[in-house]
Amino acid sequence: xxxxxxxxxxxxxxxxxxxxxxxxxxxxxxxxxxxxxxxxxxxxxxxxxxxxxxxxxxxxxxxxxxxxxxxxxxxxxxxxxxxxxxxxxxxxxxxxxxxxxxxxxxxxxxxxxxxxxxxxxxxxxxxxxxxxxxxxxxxxxxxxxxxxxxxxxxxxxxxxxxxxxxxxxxxxxxxxxxxxxxxxxxxxxxxxxxxxxxxxxxxxxxxxxxxxxxxxxxxxxxxxxxxx
Numbered sequence: 221x222x223x224x225x226x227x228x229x230x231x232x233x234x235x236x237x238x239x240x241x242x243x244x245x246x247x248x249x250x251x252x253x254x255x256x257x258x259x260x261x262x263x264x265x266x267x268x269x270x271x272x273x274x275x276x277x278x279x280x281x282x283x284x285x286x287x288x289x290x291x292x293x294x295x296x297x298x299x300x301x302x303x304x305x306x307x308x309x310x311x312x313x314x315x316x317x318x319x320x321x322x323x324x325x326x327x328x329x330x331x332x333x334x335x336x337x338x339x340x341x342x343x344x345x346x347x348x349x350x351x352x353x354x355x356x357x358x359x360x361x362x363x364x365x366x367x368x369x370x371x372x373x374x375x376x377x378x379x380x381x382x383x384x385x386x387x388x389x390x391x392x393x394x395x396x397x398x399x400x401x402x403x404x405x406x407x408x409x410x411x412x413x414x415x416x417x418x419x420x421x422x423x424x425x426x427x428x429x430x431x432x433x434x435x436x437x438x439x440x441x442x443x444x445x446x447x448x
Contacts, residue, residue, distance in 0.1 A: 234420030250433035265365035279306025311335035362399030371400025383413025
């Protein structure tokens with residue numbers, strides 16, 4: 221079984237925070253299915269971004285699922301607060317916790333979907349023991365911490381490996397990809413097996429963000445239908 225539904229997940233890290241509500245409404249109208257929220261602590265990644273108050277504000281501004289990506293050390297300490305703030309999905313890094321199984325269980329216990337993220341240097345095999353506990357696997361296709369980086373093509377092979385594992389075990393986890401996703405590579409990523417496409421710069425820095433969102437979705441959907 222594959223989780224075939226395509227999702228475009230605009231990343232607010234690249235948005236204009238002075239117009240955040242307006243920009244979210246814009247991508248909603250363009251057909252975005254998810255809002256991706258990057259949380260950075262300045263330790264696990266070399267940058268600091270938004271926190272719990274912004275997630276609370278986003279929850280009031282949109283009905284779309286909030287895909288909250290915790291790029292933080294010891295994520296277990298904050299899972300409950302982020303779910304309470306409105307996170308629909310919480311993704312923790314395999315590299316950021318020595319108790320990944322426990323972190324995933326905590327996310328589900330608090331009522332959100334559980335996801336694990338892996339950095340470019342982390343092999344897929346590191347998730348083998350928790351695949352049955354995952355709603356989402358997030359493949360980082362850049363080194364996390366900053367927007368606008370160049371796509372690392374090694375992510376494609378990881379997506380293919382995860383797609384094979386999903387088929388082999390008749391699993392239903394979503395394969396999400398984040399970093400450098402744009403109109404040039406979204407179709408190839410969909411053919412490899414990705415379902416959820418995080419796009420920041422390629423949407424919010426485009427001359428026509430609404431059109432960019434729609435085109436990303438169109439290209440990914442067409443690639444998936446051709447594959448089938």
